[in-house]
Amino acid sequence: MDITNQEFKHGNLLKVKGRVDSSTAPQFTQALEAITGNGRFKIAIDMSELEYMSSAGFRALLASQRVCKRYNRGELVLVSVPPRIHEALELAGFTELFKTFDDSLQAVGSF
């Protein structure tokens, strides 16, 4: 799993490549917490090169969304969610908790 963080004026674009499971989810959480710990709460997660995500990854997303949306200060959105991962998010009832975008610049632009 590979994570890159790009900071824009109004939000962050966090690109996650590879696989997020119980083994790699802590790093994913760490990356999210680094952003919110810096007082930035508008995060777009680019999933275009995400191959796989288990509930460990979903939990990380949920925890981060709670932090971002607190006091209405921001939100976490998902970009280019691969079909398999979208299906699993749907199964878990998570799709209603996150706005999705097809394009990362569009997502960051929405902040």
Add this chain to the structure above:
Amino acid sequence: MQRRLLLGLMSTMIFPAKFEFLDEIRDLVAQVARQGGFSDKEVYSIQLAADEAASNVIEHAYAGIQDGVIQIACDMQGDAIVITMLDRGKPFNPSKVKQPNIKANLSERQIGGLGVYLMRKLMDNVRYESIPGEGNLLTMFKRRG
């Protein structure tokens, strides 16, 4: 006695109960599923279910235990894949895990229980048995669509 024989006949692999082996566990079940004729979508579902199951064993059955192992057997039986996982950890019964409320709003959404919930949705059947003196045996079953 019968149960052990059954595991012996199927292709069995023993994995250390550590998260870094989830990759190999997913690869094992994916290989059997692909050879068994499952679609890409079904293969992903089977990988995810196996991952969730193994993760629960590592996290709960072997909580606080350093060198546990998981014995995994995975085979096609007709048009269905059968995956069994045997661990010798603390009894962890997925059926005792409270089902998450998938309609709850953000602040009320439960963090735990998601893995077990997904397993049951992704596979046709999930059975858990606690075998005294042996350990915990999880059996998952999915028929080709």
